[in-house]
Amino acid sequence: MKVDWITPVVVLAIAVSMVAYAWSTGSIYTSSVTIHALAVSGNQGAVINITITAVKGLPSYLGGNVYVSAMPLPIGEGGTFISSSQIAAFVATTLAGQSLTNYNFLVNVNSSTIEVGGPSASGYMTVGMYALITNSSLNPHVVMTGMIMPDGTIGPVGGIPDKIRAAAQLGYSTILIPYGQQNYVTSSGQVINLVNLGKQLGVDVVPVATVYQAIQYFTGRSFNLSLQLPPQVISNISAISEYLYKILYVNYGNESALGNQADYEAALSSANNGDYYTAASLLYNALMDYYTNLFKNVTLGYAKALVANMSAELGLMTGEVNETQPTTANLDIMIGIYDRIYSAETLLNETINDINSGNMANLPSDLAQLYTRVITLKYWFNVLNAINGGNPIPRSYLAKLSGLYVSYAYTTVTYLYSLASAEGLTTSIGFISTINQLINQTNVAQEFYQNGLYLKALAVSLDTIASASAIMHAMFLVGGTNASLYLLNVIRNVATYNEALVSQCNGLPVLSSAYIQFGNYWFRQYNNSLAGNPSSASSQSYMIEALSLYEESIAYSLFLRQLYYELGSCPIAQYTINFTALQYTPMGATQQVPLGQSTSAAFSAPQLTEVNMMYLAIGVSLMALGLLVLVFRVIGVNRSRQLSA
Known part of the structure; x- marks a missing residue:
């Protein structure tokens, strides 16, 4: 009572x-x-x-x-x-x-x-x-x-x-x-x-x-969902994406050509069409495939040395972004960098676990993903340093919005779990694993927030919100192919509308726009697959890829809008882009140990148990086993949409 x-x-x-x-x-x-x-x-x-x-x-x-x-x-x-x-x-x-x-x-x-x-x-x-x-x-x-x-x-x-x-x-x-x-x-x-x-x-x-x-x-109030980015903003974002593609191609094009051929050829085709972020992402996938094959016969000594190197470089980059002043102009890129750092930390944990357990089956793939992530992350810093202007964002505002979004992510996951419970889906081992992963992400975001890592907490929270939203759509999708096509069109329109509203506040929605472009690529793949077997696993995975990328775009745009409203500054201060800083010249690649060679003095291999303990406080191991393929595909797409130079 x-x-x-x-x-x-x-x-x-x-x-x-x-x-x-x-x-x-x-x-x-x-x-x-x-x-x-x-x-x-x-x-x-x-x-x-x-x-x-x-x-x-x-x-x-x-x-x-x-x-x-x-x-x-x-x-x-x-x-x-x-x-x-x-x-x-x-x-x-x-x-x-x-x-x-x-x-x-x-x-x-x-x-x-x-x-x-x-x-x-x-x-x-x-x-x-x-x-x-x-x-x-x-x-x-x-x-x-x-x-x-x-x-x-x-x-x-x-x-x-x-x-x-x-x-x-x-x-x-x-x-x-x-x-x-x-x-x-x-x-x-x-x-x-x-x-x-x-x-x-x-x-x-x-x-x-x-x-x-x-x-x-x-x-009686109407919204113009056909709103589009103005030409100048499109030009600025395209120039940034073009740099990310070309710098990756200049430095790693030969290696990528030896990786997944379908991804490599699709990257070149996308670049010819001006879809540079899509091209960079596909080139990245091909490069990662190349390193996966290269590391098939990797020795534990080599893996230890490379992990030590990656750990050191990741620490240096984390320190650099931590020292950068967030502004209304560069925040989109800063959160993207923290997102990729978190992804690299997670991959680092997985690779260390492979080494500690002697899991030679997963080691080549995990090591390749870690290596590719870290060696290409530096290009995002060049983009960050090329963006100037905007309003400096006080730390108190970042703390407030970070706390709000950590709570929002938790609410969204709770919402998903409650809906799944009502539908009887939580009896599936696969779904329970997926929910646990999302809950773990909210816990990680909370930990980052409590430690004052507000932008990192935001990055993890936005990922969680987007993933949970995509799963909800996949879970309740009814009506077959026509419903899927309609849903993708609706969500794409919502994504483009929100990125346009960001630009109306004079914001620069680089990642929001990039994710829409890459989502469009998968949408086209889905459309093309319908001529064959629309219910096939590959066809459904294309749909989920597109859906997840559109949701990621919406999450970023809605966050930027909330930031501007919280600051009371729409439009925000003008920004400029130093395009001369975005050159396509070759850069020194990360040092490698020749395969099969023992660890040399050039690498300081730490005690892996110590590294493991340090990073376990940060990362969350991803679950590999699942029964609900579509739901797990939503989680997996977080990596693919990050896979850009």
Whole structure:
């Protein structure tokens, strides 16, 4: 019985605190809206009233919270009502061009159902929160069901036919449902055309793919999702990507030509088409394949020496980026560098584990990935040093946003786990391993944050959010090939829209744009594969590659937008690029020990157990075994989309 009154009491205590603060400052503003969420109670549809209150004016360190009060408690379906309401707040504030820390939201659920739970009202809650922030009115004749995804798309829900009948009975004229569910399959296998069902009941049933579309139906506000980067920004980003490709080709083109031929030829073709980031990534893959073959007969002595060398170089590069001043112009590249450093540290741990355990089967591949990652990472520093200007970012802001994103990553993974639990997927060993890996990543991000490594924590958090988002889409994708094509087009449009908004603030979304370009490459591969066997593993992997890269782009762009809103600087200060610093001249390659030769004095091979302990505090070993191939492909794509010079 105690549990029943805990949540209302907590919310009351928060409200009292807010009133006290308002009394002392006179600057608290509140507004409320009640939405009429569609639900299912037993075998019948129902409408529950959810009152959302936005509170603005508290200090930012007290902001960014969502408090839920519900009777009964919102614990159904794994508590996804709570986690989805937090996702809704993040999406709504970003869409409205506001920092999340400017607001707190109180969500009060008045339900006649036996149990409150599930994410099906979260799309509607996002619309309600957006309306409060922008002072917009909601069309009282429209209702909605659909779960909010972290990228702003609307995910599938259950019980839609009963929800439509309940809404029609209560006099609503327009009912928004998730796109892809207009031909609804019941638990008994019956297929119901929901648009036709609506016509029979005298209501319009409208499928929507994004919250942008939903907001337009509710408020009349529209978003130009066809927004594109301006030509000058495209030119700047293309010049940076061209450098990354050409410097890699100049220094390692011969080696790459001896690696994976398909990747090598595709790299040259992409470069001829001006898709330089794609070309660099594919060339990188070919180079990594070359070193994998080269290291097939590697000795432990050689591997130890190379690991020592890589460890030392990685430490020097980490020190260099730690000393760099983050600005609104270079932050995108700095986070990308930290992302690649974290990837290298993880690979270092795996390689050390291979050596310690004598795992000669995995050692060539892990050592090749580590070596390729480290020797090409220096080129990103040249890009970083070529970007000047922008606003210096105070460390206090980095701490605030890093903490916010570490929490957001945890919420997103919790959301994924809750949804998977509701679908019965958590009984799979493969899925449990994937979830554990994502949870480990959130723990690593938390550790980085606690140690003051805010940008590194951000890099890991953004990866985690993107991976979890892609898995959610893969998990709930319905409708076969057509649904996959539509989904990829929608998410690509969301990605290009968000990178364009970054550029409107005078930002330089290098990685956001690069990931879209590489995603487009895999999208084309997926399209081409449909002429053969669209259900083949390779075809599905192309789709997942594209989806994951688009999600990574969105994660980066949304972060940059939140940063600008938090700083209150959109547009940000002008930046310049020193293109003369981006030359394609050959550079000295990292020193190697000839294969089969004993360790020489040029290399200081440390005690591997000591190195292992040092890096285990930083990295997380990746799981190799899994049953859910698509889900693991989402995790694996984090490496492939990092694989650029």
